[in-house]
Structure formats: C-alpha cells, structure tokens
Amino acid sequence: MGLLDSVLRRNKELESMFDLDFSVETTHRAYLKMYALETNINFIARTIAQSDFRFMENNKRLIDDWHYIFNVRPNTDQSAADFWQKFVHKLIYENEVLAILTDSNDLVIADSFEREEFALYPDRFRDVTIKEYTYNRYFPMDEVIHIRFNNAKLTRFMEGMFNDYAELFSRKLETSQRNNQIRGAVGLSSTQALDKETVGKLQDFIDRMLQSFKNKSIAIFPKLKGFEYDEISKGDHDGQSIEELTKLKRSLIDDVANILGIPNALVHGELSDYETSIKAFVRFCNTPIVEKIEDELNAKIITKEEYLQGKRVNVYGITERNLIDNAEAVDKLVASGSFTRNEVRELFGKERVDDPELDKFVITKNYQAAEATKGGEKE
Incomplete structure (x- = not known):
C-alpha cells in the first residue's frame, strides 16, 4: 500500500481513476437556478412587453406625452419593449419593482431602493439608485410606480428547492463524469525491486501515458519493459447520463412554470396543444400581471376626479381571441x-x-x- 499510496498521491488524476477520493464536495450550481428562472421569467416578460398602453378620455384615445413614454421611448437608453421586459423581469425575480419619473421626464427603473413604511401616511422610498447614481432625496408613494408581485410560493421555492435540485444535479453530473472517464490498471513486474528508482520509472510511465491521452482522440504512448497497462471499461453510460441530466433540468423548469402559471408546453415550444395552452397562459398568468400594471398606472397617473370623469389607462396585452x-x-x-x-x-x-x-x-x-x-x- 505504501508504493501505491505514494504513486497515487503524486498523481491526482490517477487517484480519481481508482475512486479513492470519497470526500467529493458537492458544488451548488448557481447556473441551474438561473437557467430555470430566466427561461420562465423571460417568457412572461417578452409577452407583456408586446402590450399596447392606451390613454383614453370619453372612449377616445389620447396621443400625448404619456403615450410616447409608454409605447415608444420611456427614456434615452431604452425602447418601450426593452423597458417593459426589464420591468416585468424585475417584478417577478425580485418580487417588486420601482419606476420613477426624472426631472427630464424620463421614466427609469430603479436598480435598488429602500422603502420606509408608515401607518397613517403614504410610504416613501429613499436611496433610490439608477445605475451608479443614487438620489439624495425621498420619493413619496404617490409619485412613483411601484408594484409587488406577492408570490410567496416562488420565494420559498427559490430558497429551498433550488438547493436540493442543485445538489442532485451535481451528484448526477459527477456520476456521469466517473462513468465515462478512462480507467486503467498499471502492472509492475514482480522481478523489479520497489526502490526509489523503480517508483520513479513507474511515475514517469504514468505521466507520459496521461499526457498521451489528454485532449487527444488518438493516443500513442511507449510501452516499457516490466510495466503493463490494461484499460478497464465500465460500459457506455453516456446516453443514459445525459438523458437523466436533461430530464432533471426540464423538471426544474416545469416546477417554476407551474408556480408562475405558465403551461409547460409553451415553455418548451411544444405545439401539440398550443390553443389550450395559450388560453390558459393568457387567463392565469399574463392577464393578472397586466391588470396589476393597469391598476397602478390608473392610480398614479390619473387623479380621482379625472377617473370619475371617464379618463382611463387601458393596457391591452396579448389575447387568445383571434378575429379570423x-x-x-x-x-x-x-x-x-x-x-x-x-x-x-x-x-x-x-x-x-x-x-x-x-x-x-x-x-x-x-x-x-x-x-x-x-x-x-x-x-
């Protein structure tokens, strides 16, 4: 064991071949979490970004500054589609979003902010940061557009289940790597003495063998007298391992989609049951978010008197109704x-x-x- 232990410790790659490293540390893969979230959130954000914002008075559309801001160019750096996609993405991912109107009449989304709540007075926001600029003043609730998503299920799922999925994914990935790695046994002639010179020759043989295999489809290495190498095949598990990893990622995406109310078929681009899926998506996912935005705009942009006189902000999102x-x-x-x-x-x-x-x-x-x-x- 002394010789083998010495050789293996000087060559970590060979140590992993013999599965002697039982203390494998599981890496929680953050990209798995982002993959599931981004797939679903961006799907919702892209659809709501197609909405048409109409400012109405007595059932007639008004073409004014608000129309231009919400439908064409909210600020100097974003188009309306980009703005609303970021708005919805932030709303779902961070559970709330804040937008303010600058002194130059640009509507911008806050990257960070602090909310101060009061019992009998309107709440206000401080430390509002846009990119690298932080405002040194307060923004009252009635002067901003602020929406909370209020999805406790998604928050709890993100905090708990993602860790379990990441651990399981890591284990399956490690198993796949071990199942498909090249393994071999190096034999030493019994006539050779186990002295430093012999051990050095054995290590040199192993190093040259690994260097021949590294990143090469065809590997040739010299065979030394007294040393033998036999490759150990564990079978072809590649197809099965990849399929298991794919199913695991799909399962995670489906779980997030179910929480957000997105039919799984739409997320994966399946068209077999498209009509039913799009109806369910519009009614149970898209429309509630559009109504949140519409209610907030009517409350903040239009006064109570104007609203009672027939002035409205109507948000028309995608619909399952087709005229033809x-x-x-x-x-x-x-x-x-x-x-x-x-x-x-x-x-x-x-x-x-x-x-x-x-x-x-x-x-x-x-x-x-x-x-x-x-x-x-x-x-």
Whole structure:
C-alpha cells in the first residue's frame, strides 16, 4: 500500500481513476437556478412587453406625452419593449419593482431602493439608485410606480428547492463524469525491486501515458519493459447520463412554470396543444400581471376626479381571441343586437372607430319574441 499510496498521491488524476477520493464536495450550481428562472421569467416578460398602453378620455384615445413614454421611448437608453421586459423581469425575480419619473421626464427603473413604511401616511422610498447614481432625496408613494408581485410560493421555492435540485444535479453530473472517464490498471513486474528508482520509472510511465491521452482522440504512448497497462471499461453510460441530466433540468423548469402559471408546453415550444395552452397562459398568468400594471398606472397617473370623469389607462396585452378564427361568433354578437360593432372591436383589443353608425345596435337576423309568431291560417 505504501508504493501505491505514494504513486497515487503524486498523481491526482490517477487517484480519481481508482475512486479513492470519497470526500467529493458537492458544488451548488448557481447556473441551474438561473437557467430555470430566466427561461420562465423571460417568457412572461417578452409577452407583456408586446402590450399596447392606451390613454383614453370619453372612449377616445389620447396621443400625448404619456403615450410616447409608454409605447415608444420611456427614456434615452431604452425602447418601450426593452423597458417593459426589464420591468416585468424585475417584478417577478425580485418580487417588486420601482419606476420613477426624472426631472427630464424620463421614466427609469430603479436598480435598488429602500422603502420606509408608515401607518397613517403614504410610504416613501429613499436611496433610490439608477445605475451608479443614487438620489439624495425621498420619493413619496404617490409619485412613483411601484408594484409587488406577492408570490410567496416562488420565494420559498427559490430558497429551498433550488438547493436540493442543485445538489442532485451535481451528484448526477459527477456520476456521469466517473462513468465515462478512462480507467486503467498499471502492472509492475514482480522481478523489479520497489526502490526509489523503480517508483520513479513507474511515475514517469504514468505521466507520459496521461499526457498521451489528454485532449487527444488518438493516443500513442511507449510501452516499457516490466510495466503493463490494461484499460478497464465500465460500459457506455453516456446516453443514459445525459438523458437523466436533461430530464432533471426540464423538471426544474416545469416546477417554476407551474408556480408562475405558465403551461409547460409553451415553455418548451411544444405545439401539440398550443390553443389550450395559450388560453390558459393568457387567463392565469399574463392577464393578472397586466391588470396589476393597469391598476397602478390608473392610480398614479390619473387623479380621482379625472377617473370619475371617464379618463382611463387601458393596457391591452396579448389575447387568445383571434378575429379570423372567431368571425362567426363576431357576426352573431352583432346580428343578434347584443353588442354594437365598436363594443365588439373593444372585446378583441381593437380601438373604437369614430363613426356613430358603429355605436348603433343592429339586427340582421330574424330574432323576435316567440309570441310574435302565430300559427294557422287567417279566417
């Protein structure tokens, strides 16, 4: 054991070949956590970034500075799509987001801030930092856009389950590496004495052998008299190991998607059940976040008096309703006199048309009360 121990300790690669290092430290892989979170959060952020922000007064759209800020260019460094994607990403990942309007009328997202809460007065924010600049003043709640995500499930999952997944992933990765590494046995002729010279020759033989194998598809190394090398094959586990790692990553993504309300098929790009999945996503994931943003904008940008007088901020996100696919339903809604044509346009996320004719109820089918029809012939 003395000779083998001496040789192995001078060559760590050979030591790992013999699986003598039983104290393998598990590395918690942060990229596994980021991979699952970014896949799901970016999916939501990209969809909400496609929203149309409409400032309405008496059912007519206003084209003003707010329209330009929210739909075209919020600030000098971001487009509207980039701004809202970052806004939603920060909202979900950090559980809250703060946006402020600068003195130059730029709407920017705070990278960090501290919130001071009061019982009878509006809360305020201090130490608001944008990139490398920190404001030396307070921002009252009624002067900022602040939204909390309030998803305790995701927070608890991030704190606990990710560690378990990372440990399991690390173990499977280490097992895969051990299963597919090249292993060999070096034999020493019994006629050779175990002195320093012989041990030195054996170590030199091992070093040259490993150097021949390193990063080469074809390896040739000299065979010395008195030393023999036999490769030990453990079988081909590569396909099975990679499949297990892929399933583990997919399982983690699915768990995060379920918490956020995203159908798994959409995250993985599966189109077999696309229509059902997109409806579920819009109703249970996309729409609630859009409504949070819409409520906050109506509360902060529009005063109570303006709101009661008919001024609104409407946020139209993606919808599962398709005009072409629902053409027959649209015809029935209008033909039965249940909706005006402008109301139907609003149902499908389109703007009203400034035409009085489209605000009239019309009936193009023979809908009438049952008692209006009498049977039999006239006498």
